[in-house]
Amino acid sequence: MLRRGITYVHEHVLYDASRYSHQREPLYAFEKSVRELRQLYQWGVRNLIDLTPLEFGRNLAYLEAISLASGIRVIPSIGFSQPSEYHNWQEEDFAKRMSRELRESTQGTQIKARVIGEITIAGAQLTDFERSVLGAAVAVSLEKGTPVLCHVNDRRVVRELLTFLQSRKMNFSRCALVGLHFEYDPQWIISLLHTGVFVQFDVVRGDDTPNYMQVIHMLHDIAKAGRQEQVLISMHLQSESQLKESGGVGYGYLLQEFAGRLESNFRVGGKYVEMMLVYNPWRLFKAPK
Numbered sequence: 702m703l704r705r706g707i708t709y710v711h712e713h714v715l716y717d718a719s720r721y722s723h724q725r726e727p728l729y730a731f732e733k734s735v736r737e738l739r740q741l742y743q744w745g746v747r748n749l750i751d752l753t754p755l756e757f758g759r760n761l762a763y764l765e766a767i768s769l770a771s772g773i774r775v776i777p778s779i780g781f782s783q784p785s786e787y788h789n790w791q792e793e794d795f796a797k798r799m800s801r802e803l804r805e806s807t808q809g810t811q812i813k814a815r816v817i818g819e820i821t822i823a824g825a826q827l828t829d830f831e832r833s834v835l836g837a838a839v840a841v842s843l844e845k846g847t848p849v850l851c852h853v854n855d856r857r858v859v860r861e862l863l864t865f866l867q868s869r870k871m872n873f874s875r876c877a878l879v880g881l882h883f884e885y886d887p888q889w890i891i892s893l894l895h896t897g898v899f900v901q902f903d904v905v906r907g908d909d910t911p912n913y914m915q916v917i918h919m920l921h922d923i924a925k926a927g928r929q930e931q932v933l934i935s936m937h938l939q940s941e942s943q944l945k946e947s948g949g950v951g952y953g954y955l956l957q958e959f960a961g962r963l964e965s966n967f968r969v970g971g972k973y974v975e976m977m978l979v980y981n982p983w984r985l986f987k988a989p990k
């Protein structure tokens with residue numbers, strides 16, 4: 702599934718949540734995005750996983766065009782986020798939709814979803830909607846080997862989430878928790894990694910989150926605990942103002958600034974960075990047997 706090189710594992714090349722929240726500024730800037738991604742290509746980025754849920758504007762034709770124009774393989778996903786759109790949907794309905802998306806290209810494109818996610822876990826407890834989507838995701842993943850990425854908004858739900866996934870026999874080597882960058886609790890993160898699940902940290906999304914030095918300290922502790930093979934990092938940009946040309950940090954921040962700071966704070970040097978950007982994504986997203 703992946704080309705040899707760096708992978709950004711959690712991005713939203715096109716993102717529009719305006720139907721659900723007026724506070725969220727969209728990301729819909731084809732030319733600016735292409736210019737930035739071309740630069741990333743020069744720096745060795747070959748893959749980008751787009752985790753935009755269906756309701757937030759996932760658009761295969763747009764992703765394919767971005768891919769062709771930038772040279773970076775943009776890999777779409779199939780994820781659900783808004784229960785209001787799925788009245789009366791059962792677990793089987795979500796499973797059918799996921800399977801179809803993984804099997805067939807749509808919108809006249811040659812690309813199709815290869816990842817299940819992001820599945821938004823909104824609060825401190827799983828809802829019926831989230832259980833249905835998660836149940837479907839596990840069933841499809843077990844059948845096809847597809848990776849599953851769950852976006853957690855509230856730390857309190859994580860144990861319940863992992864217990865639910867375990868009860869359905871999820872293979873945790875195909876599963877990642879994303880959105881945990883807000884937590885500065887290395888021991889807790891390490892306890893999650895003991896289950897075998899991957900954890901992905903956002904490097905920077907704007908002014909709000911996260912404190913990159915805290916992420917660096919956590920990465921350090923995780924490496925000391927021997928769990929560095931289960932860590933992923935990505936920018937997670939999702940609004941136009943975060944692009945470089947709009948005055949934001951831009952996609953390149955991860956490679957230009959963060960990686961350098963990580964290296965200068967670590968004795969393990971660039972190997973850890975390479976592991977998180979190249980080797981670990983390959984292990985999570987490798988083509989199923």
Ligand SMILES: [Zn+2]
Pocket residue numbers: 711712713752819852937
């Ligand atoms: Zn996301």
